Amino acid sequence: MQRHLRSHLVAAVALLAVMAPPGAVAPLPPKPTFLLPASFSPHPMNCTSGSPLWVSYEWWWQDDEGTGRVQPLGHSIQSGCYPYNQVLPRTGTFQVVSVQHKNPSVFRDQQIRLRKPDGNLIKNMVPLPACKDIHLPDNGAVGCGYNYYRPGLTPQLCQMGNGTVVKLHTLTRNDTAATRLDCRWDDGVAYNTSTAPVSGNVLLQVLNNYIAYPNVVQQYNATDPEYISDKALNGKTIQLTGMLPVALEDVAAYPCTSTGAGCGWSDSSLHTITAQTWTGDTLKASSAACRPVSIGPIFLIPVGGMWRMRLTASSPDAALNPRHLITFDDDFRQASAAGSSGRVLRNESGFVADQQLALDLLQANLSAGWHKMTTARTAATFLPAHTPALAAASLSTYLEVAPSCPPTPEVPFATHVASDASGSLDLRTGAWSESPGGPSTCSLPNSLPTRKLAYLTLSFDLSFLSASASVANASLFLYLSSPLAPTLALPNATLEVYDGTLPLNASLCAASCPEGTTNGVDCFKCPPGVDNLTAVPCAKPACPGSQVGGGSFQGSSSQTYVELGLDAAHVGAFVGGARGLMLLTVVLPQQRSPSSIVDGGSFRTALSPSPPFLLLRASCSGSPT
Numbered sequence: 001m002q003r004h005l006r007s008h009l010v011a012a013v014a015l016l017a018v019m020a021p022p023g024a025v026a027p028l029p030p031k032p033t034f035l036l037p038a039s040f041s042p043h044p045m046n047c048t049s050g051s052p053l054w055v056s057y058e059w060w061w062q063d064d065e066g067t068g069r070v071q072p073l074g075h076s077i078q079s080g081c082y083p084y085n086q087v088l089p090r091t092g093t094f095q096v097v098s099v100q101h102k103n104p105s106v107f108r109d110q111q112i113r114l115r116k117p118d119g120n121l122i123k124n125m126v127p128l129p130a131c132k133d134i135h136l137p138d139n140g141a142v143g144c145g146y147n148y149y150r151p152g153l154t155p156q157l158c159q160m161g162n163g164t165v166v167k168l169h170t171l172t173r174n175d176t177a178a179t180r181l182d183c184r185w186d187d188g189v190a191y192n193t194s195t196a197p198v199s200g201n202v203l204l205q206v207l208n209n210y211i212a213y214p215n216v217v218q219q220y221n222a223t224d225p226e227y228i229s230d231k232a233l234n235g236k237t238i239q240l241t242g243m244l245p246v247a248l249e250d251v252a253a254y255p256c257t258s259t260g261a262g263c264g265w266s267d268s269s270l271h272t273i274t275a276q277t278w279t280g281d282t283l284k285a286s287s288a289a290c291r292p293v294s295i296g297p298i299f300l301i302p303v304g305g306m307w308r309m310r311l312t313a314s315s316p317d318a319a320l321n322p323r324h325l326i327t328f329d330d331d332f333r334q335a336s337a338a339g340s341s342g343r344v345l346r347n348e349s350g351f352v353a354d355q356q357l358a359l360d361l362l363q364a365n366l367s368a369g370w371h372k373m374t375t376a377r378t379a380a381t382f383l384p385a386h387t388p389a390l391a392a393a394s395l396s397t398y399l400e401v402a403p404s405c406p407p408t409p410e411v412p413f414a415t416h417v418a419s420d421a422s423g424s425l426d427l428r429t430g431a432w433s434e435s436p437g438g439p440s441t442c443s444l445p446n447s448l449p450t451r452k453l454a455y456l457t458l459s460f461d462l463s464f465l466s467a468s469a470s471v472a473n474a475s476l477f478l479y480l481s482s483p484l485a486p487t488l489a490l491p492n493a494t495l496e497v498y499d500g501t502l503p504l505n506a507s508l509c510a511a512s513c514p515e516g517t518t519n520g521v522d523c524f525k526c527p528p529g530v531d532n533l534t535a536v537p538c539a540k541p542a543c544p545g546s547q548v549g550g551g552s553f554q555g556s557s558s559q560t561y562v563e564l565g566l567d568a569a570h571v572g573a574f575v576g577g578a579r580g581l582m583l584l585t586v587v588l589p590q591q592r593s594p595s596s597i598v599d600g601g602s603f604r605t606a607l608s609p610s611p612p613f614l615l616l617r618a619s620c621s622g623s624p625t
Helices: 155-160 485-489 568-572
Strands: 053-062 075-082 091-101 106-115 141-145 164-168 181-192 200-211 237-248 273-279 289-296 306-313 320-328 343-349 352-360 369-383 387-401 413-416 419-426 432-436 443-445 452-460 470-480 493-499 547-553 560-566 582-587 600-602 613-619
Touching: 053 237, 053 273, 075 200, 075 237, 091 106, 091 200, 106 181, 155 164, 155 181, 273 387, 289 369, 289 387, 306 320, 306 369, 320 352, 443 452, 470 547, 470 568, 470 582, 493 560, 560 568, 568 613
Parallel strands: 306 413
Antiparallel strands: 053 075, 053 387, 075 091, 091 181, 106 141, 106 200, 141 181, 164 181, 200 237, 237 273, 273 289, 289 306, 306 352, 320 343, 320 369, 369 387, 413 613, 419 432, 419 452, 443 600, 452 582, 470 560, 470 613, 493 547, 493 582, 547 560
């Protein structure tokens, strides 16, 4: 089947574009469909398949408590199209765009760094000439631009530092902004990863350093020492870091292997983007505080209906009034989204760490097409005399919402599970239990004829699709966190998917099995109390059930996605919402004898990169070619 992958024009404002001839591709496994760029409409920032993901990383400082005594410092920005999960050549040039929005600090230098998927820096590389700075440890730098020292306080200073004045803001007499302009710098930073002792998946960091110098941050009221001034931020370093996954070409000395987080596309860090800010100050309650914001999973295909996001918006320090925000289509000109334009889906107090949030895109009234989503972590810190000011990190990207009536079945799209649970029925005693999934672990051991039905039950809301949409192809993706120890020896373990809307009842099982039949295989004896077990789904070995899909996984696999094919006609019966939620029941049949061997695994944990989701191809106009 021919696959349609839309290409767009090269973005003129691309933050990260690789300017080097293509080389050999690392021997990574094929990318899953959801990491192959595809869209129904052109990207609003003209991102291409080589740099498919637009991201904006921002650092803020302003008057959070509305005291009128803390001078806002605007914010620093990195933004543009990134090579998210793309294979990069070993050498090349990154085009980096940096903007100071009403920010008077001095842009000192920038670095390109590499980290392993576990977050550790990749070290023991031959230092690049541009990276031989006496203040730098072995920090994984593969590209550097030093001694910039570019102030953006006035148009003249901006231009003297090779910057471009992109906007002059009109300020009122009561506006305490330190500067009224936006200054932008476009830099080509040469990088070289040829001595990096790694191939395959890595994390790419783009780090900007800024410095506040005496009198650069003005003290507007000489009688009030509580304004941000040289006393508070004199000579302090402010850092803004953006991080996302890429992959490196293979080298013979450090080949990419088929195992491990560094040679695949399934580790949670490889579906996550992160913004981090740091202020190397001595201000009370925020000394050397890293302030991260990260979101995932980030797919490169449209999404519809339910999207479950894993959010981190945290800080290690004991800050004042912490909160986190999620907005759509907000220009984010203020650190607080309250009262600003756009849709505020979440504005709550406290920090979160790897918290799974359910965003119903249909209920949020997000129209089909691209939407800018912004997440932020904010918290007040203290200046001298205990004046609260805001230090914040924000992270923005574009998300394409699938149309209710897709124009073509060639573009895949995803929707997350509405709810999930794991259950078990003892076929000998009738004892039944079921536990909700959510962020908890969903374990699935194998079922046993005549003894036990073990299952996962998943519900999906397909009401975001028009009733006239025809489903051409459907798959269910589960994340296998870890198999049980005996399963490691299995070449393949089989999973079966049943119609979960069909409940167990006496008409689907037998009072006894005739001679010559096998209970749980070609005859299904009702468990005790079957009339009270109507909440149990009908699936083998409790009853014949209606199988609507299935697949298998290697027993030795872990931290990987398992794709199970589904009957497209069955899925299509639930589009438009007329039949309510689509329920699916997943069962792991007995894999081998003796029955004392228990196979299975954990198919969802709190740190799984994604809850279960469907990948669909549908349209109101035809079938795939």
